Amino acid sequence: MNDQAMPAAGEPIVPIEDRLIHPVGERAAVTPKERMTILRQLMPEQDAQARARNFEEVNLGLPQQLAMLEAERCLQCKNPVCITGCPVRVNIPRFIDLLARGDMRAAADSLLDDNALPCVTGRVCPQESQCEAVCLRGKKGDAVAIGYLERFVADWANHHRDSAPAVPTSSGKTVAIVGSGPAGLTAAGELAKRGHTVTVFEAFHAAGGVLIYGIPEFRLPKDIVHDEVTRLEQMGVRIEPNAIIGKTYALDELRATFDAIFIAVGAGLPVFMDIPGENLKGVYSANEYLTRVNLMGAYRPDADTPVLHGQRVAVVGGGNVAMDAVRTAQRLGAAAATIVYRRGMDEIPARREEVHHAQQEGIGFEMQVAPVEVIGENGWVTGLRCVRMELGEPDASGRRRPVPVPGSEFVIDCDMVVVAIGTRSNPILTTSAVGLKVNEWGYIEVDGAGMTSLPGVFAGGDIVRGAATVILAMGDGKRAASAIDAYVRGELPVAQPEATSAAI
Amino acid sequence: MHPIIGKSKLSPNVTRLVVEAPRIAQIRQAGQFVIVRAAEGAERLPLTIADADAGAGTITLIIQAVGKSTEDLVALEPGEAIRDVVGPLGQATDLLEHGRAVCVGGGVGTAVMLPLVQGLSRNGVRVTSIIGGRSREWVILEEELSRYGEVITCTDDGSYGRPGFVTQALADVITDGPIDVVYAVGPVPMMRAVAEMTRPSAIPTVVSLNPIMIDGTGMCGGCRVSVGGKTLYACVDGPEFNAHEVDFGLLSDRLSPYRDFEKAALEKRHCQLGPQIAEVSAAATAPVGAAR
Numbered sequence: 001m002n003d004q005a006m007p008a009a010g011e012p013i014v015p016i017e018d019r020l021i022h023p024v025g026e027r028a029a030v031t032p033k034e035r036m037t038i039l040r041q042l043m044p045e046q047d048a049q050a051r052a053r054n055f056e057e058v059n060l061g062l063p064q065q066l067a068m069l070e071a072e073r074c075l076q077c078k079n080p081v082c083i084t085g086c087p088v089r090v091n092i093p094r095f096i097d098l099l100a101r102g103d104m105r106a107a108a109d110s111l112l113d114d115n116a117l118p119c120v121t122g123r124v125c126p127q128e129s130q131c132e133a134v135c136l137r138g139k140k141g142d143a144v145a146i147g148y149l150e151r152f153v154a155d156w157a158n159h160h161r162d163s164a165p166a167v168p169t170s171s172g173k174t175v176a177i178v179g180s181g182p183a184g185l186t187a188a189g190e191l192a193k194r195g196h197t198v199t200v201f202e203a204f205h206a207a208g209g210v211l212i213y214g215i216p217e218f219r220l221p222k223d224i225v226h227d228e229v230t231r232l233e234q235m236g237v238r239i240e241p242n243a244i245i246g247k248t249y250a251l252d253e254l255r256a257t258f259d260a261i262f263i264a265v266g267a268g269l270p271v272f273m274d275i276p277g278e279n280l281k282g283v284y285s286a287n288e289y290l291t292r293v294n295l296m297g298a299y300r301p302d303a304d305t306p307v308l309h310g311q312r313v314a315v316v317g318g319g320n321v322a323m324d325a326v327r328t329a330q331r332l333g334a335a336a337a338t339i340v341y342r343r344g345m346d347e348i349p350a351r352r353e354e355v356h357h358a359q360q361e362g363i364g365f366e367m368q369v370a371p372v373e374v375i376g377e378n379g380w381v382t383g384l385r386c387v388r389m390e391l392g393e394p395d396a397s398g399r400r401r402p403v404p405v406p407g408s409e410f411v412i413d414c415d416m417v418v419v420a421i422g423t424r425s426n427p428i429l430t431t432s433a434v435g436l437k438v439n440e441w442g443y444i445e446v447d448g449a450g451m452t453s454l455p456g457v458f459a460g461g462d463i464v465r466g467a468a469t470v471i472l473a474m475g476d477g478k479r480a481a482s483a484i485d486a487y488v489r490g491e492l493p494v495a496q497p498e499a500t501s502a503a504i
Numbered sequence: 505m506h507p508i509i510g511k512s513k514l515s516p517n518v519t520r521l522v523v524e525a526p527r528i529a530q531i532r533q534a535g536q537f538v539i540v541r542a543a544e545g546a547e548r549l550p551l552t553i554a555d556a557d558a559g560a561g562t563i564t565l566i567i568q569a570v571g572k573s574t575e576d577l578v579a580l581e582p583g584e585a586i587r588d589v590v591g592p593l594g595q596a597t598d599l600l601e602h603g604r605a606v607c608v609g610g611g612v613g614t615a616v617m618l619p620l621v622q623g624l625s626r627n628g629v630r631v632t633s634i635i636g637g638r639s640r641e642w643v644i645l646e647e648e649l650s651r652y653g654e655v656i657t658c659t660d661d662g663s664y665g666r667p668g669f670v671t672q673a674l675a676d677v678i679t680d681g682p683i684d685v686v687y688a689v690g691p692v693p694m695m696r697a698v699a700e701m702t703r704p705s706a707i708p709t710v711v712s713l714n715p716i717m718i719d720g721t722g723m724c725g726g727c728r729v730s731v732g733g734k735t736l737y738a739c740v741d742g743p744e745f746n747a748h749e750v751d752f753g754l755l756s757d758r759l760s761p762y763r764d765f766e767k768a769a770l771e772k773r774h775c776q777l778g779p780q781i782a783e784v785s786a787a788a789t790a791p792v793g794a795a796r
């Protein structure tokens with residue numbers, strides 16, 4: 001591509017934008033030097049003022065012209081480090097090159113080959129700490145907007161799908177999947193493609209896991225998740241909602257009925273702060289708050305499920321969950337919605353884009369602050385007593401932990417508090433499954449292939465890693481599917497120690 | 505989908521539904537509950553499994569219509585179906601193996617009591633049931649309970665059975681002779697009164713708690729209750745707890761946050777389309793604290 005024609009001396013200079021109109025399959029005539037002058041495209045967004053009061057998607061997606069221009073920024077590196085930055089090793093330069101050539105079908109096929117849910121990851125992956133963090137283009141100027149391009153190609157594919165996916169011939173093997181979050185759905189798709197008969201058991205009345213009950217509509221429209229689930233069903237995957245393994249069915253029963261099992265139940269239990277006043281009315285776990293709003297649709301005025309509409313809302317935590325909760329509260333009409341986090345702005349674990357969006361929307365940030373008590377009146381929250389934190393002396397590991405500043409107590413006036421300081425494993429399945437090995441925090445232990453201490457029972461996603469990310473859960477689902485495929489065909493062990501979760 | 509096989513009215517606002525749910529019918533134990541969602545978009549409601557017929561593949565739910573969601577549920581007729589039923593949830597009752605038990609039921613709590621009484625009687629325990637209602641028409645399940653032992657029925661207005669509250673009847677039963685365990689299910693003030701009555705003589709007392717729930721699996725924390733100074737989740741740790749350790753004040757408080765919302769939803773449904781609607785829906789999304 002580098003040897004592509006440069007405009008000869010005297011030839012008129014055509015702006016790059018115009019050169020993007022070229023026959024499908026060819027690249028625009030852009031010189032390496034010109035390539036370096038193209039600025040990173042900005043994601044078109046809903047106006048911050050308007051969106052702070054509605055639940056429609058914030059990011060609107062790049063138009064094709066700008067997506068193709070952005071694709072021209074990719075250097076097509078000989079050693080594409082972006083791929084190593086991606087937990088599931090999406091061949092990034094390949095789909096970007098196909099996009100730049102205008103060959104949308106091929107770009108979509110390439111992307112979907114590597115990633116089962118690109119519409120989802122293109123919206124929720126922390127690209128700035130994965131592929132884009134290492135992108136060579138970023139050494140001079142900004143990294144290629146890989147996430148925007150992934151979303152663009154994925155959305156295109158979604159709108160231009162074959163009417164129904166091919167149903168492969170049956171292998172005669174059956175696999176049970178427990179949990180329908182990104183790990184479970186990915187595994188279901190991979191196994192169905194290989195002809196296995198897949199049943200997904202889900203505790204809730206609808207499939208999708210965190211993608212439907214946790215991540216809000218304004219960040220990930222639920223229709224995207226529903227479409228993916230429908231596609232799996234068209235491929236022959238059976239989804240059994242309202243089925244709690246450990247209650248409705250025992251794991252042992254599944255083991256007796258299915259040739260293999262994949263456990264992907266997530267890390268769904270809320271963690272509270274364990275401070276006085278936490279049981280007052282108006283204190284929610286982020287799980288409860290977001291489930292009411294997202295899964296139960298309480299953001300719609302005519303919903304049957306109620307949710308409190310706090311006027312002054314404090315959200316404790318600094319991760320994606322906290323950002324989702326605080327921005328939800330703002331959208332439900334809060335006059336003041338504030339993040340309360342015990343470390344500084346640089347250490348906030350949420351995706352950079354979420355923090356940026358929250359700031360634009362007028363969310364308050366009380367940083368280096370820790371709650372010590374929820375105060376109330378007549379059973380209702382009226383405030384959150386906090387103390388300011390500073391970095392203490394380095395501990396044995398050399399890390400400086402936040403410690404309270406003496407005498408710095410103050411009260412944040414609020415009528416609602418959402419606790420978003422993390423989650424832990426749910427013991428319903430694990431404690432009822434005899435012989436299933438878990439670690440000291442209750443997370444399931446697996447080997448390099450994703451198999452648990454029980455033969456034929458595999459596990460992945462947050463129930464193995466602790467709360468992690470969508471893409472890591474999907475990676476686990478994909479890897480487990482390969483291992484399960486080998487297992488049911490009698491070809492395991494296929495130990496791949498380098499592919500273990502910890503390595504990523 | 506879970507077809508409704510049978511329906512009957514037990515009192516002016518209490519309805520019995522027999523619902524197809526073969527798996528749950530087969531494995532449920534006394535004390536466990538289900539969460540149902542009547543239709544797409546409906547609220548998730550926790551309901552005790554009042555009875556089950558494993559052979560017929562049905563469970564019995566007894567529902568007091570107190571809000572829009574419960575009204576929607578009891579409006580379903582045989583031939584129609586409940587969209588979602590999940591369970592069985594919660595821990596099974598730790599049933600007394602032998603001896604003497606007294607079961608006290610108030611209102612729809614009597615329905616929760618029925619499987620306990622059945623189980624106790626199956627164990628050979630001598631059971632006395634004390635049930636009550638405002639007046640005769642509010643008394644439910646008297647006949648069913650009488651199959652398993654003595655039943656003392658009380659009405660507040662004296663229109664039927666013994667006049668007065670169930671707690672007064674309980675006081676008499678306590679003085680009559682030793683009791684191994686008291687089970688109490690009903691409105692919070694009733695359960696609290698029973699707990700206070702059995703505390704001085706340290707009679708082991710178990711209550712079944714009914715906080716607001718969403719998932720029923722421990723993932724939301726909405727159902728948290730304080731027992732013995734510890735925060736527990738009624739859906740997975742309960743629903744039954746030692747009555748003498750339960751913080752009833754907190755329980756009744758945590759049952760109340762959506763009262764205004766529920767009232768508004770009910771009014772909205774009861775009035776015809778008209779100008780009131782706008783006012784009601786404004787109230788339904790009223791800010792926190794409006795309920796104070």
Ligand SMILES: Cc1cc2nc3c(=O)[nH]c(=O)nc-3n(C[C@H](O)[C@H](O)[C@H](O)COP(=O)(O)OP(=O)(O)OC[C@H]3O[C@@H](n4cnc5c(N)ncnc54)[C@H](O)[C@@H]3O)c2cc1C
Nearest residue numbers: 179181182183203209210214245266461462468469470473
């Ligand atoms: C609010 C929020 C925002 C987030 N934002 C991001 C983000 O922007 N980017 C990102 O990468 N990650 C994000 N995450 C993290 C990410 O969602 C999780 O890491 C990921 O969903 C884990 O996937 P999973 O498949 O392991 O489990 P989950 O998505 O948790 O799915 C587990 C499913 O199993 C079901 N289940 C549980 N127990 C049982 C049982 N016993 N029987 C049957 N079914 C059961 C559950 O109901 C659930 O549907 C966010 C998480 C939350 C809560």
Ligand code: SF4
Nearest residue numbers: 074075077082135136
């Ligand atoms: S590292 Fe960046 S520039 Fe290089 S191939 Fe990947 S996306 Fe393109």
Ligand code: FES
Nearest residue numbers: 720722724725739
């Ligand atoms: S109902 Fe959600 S934790 Fe009990």
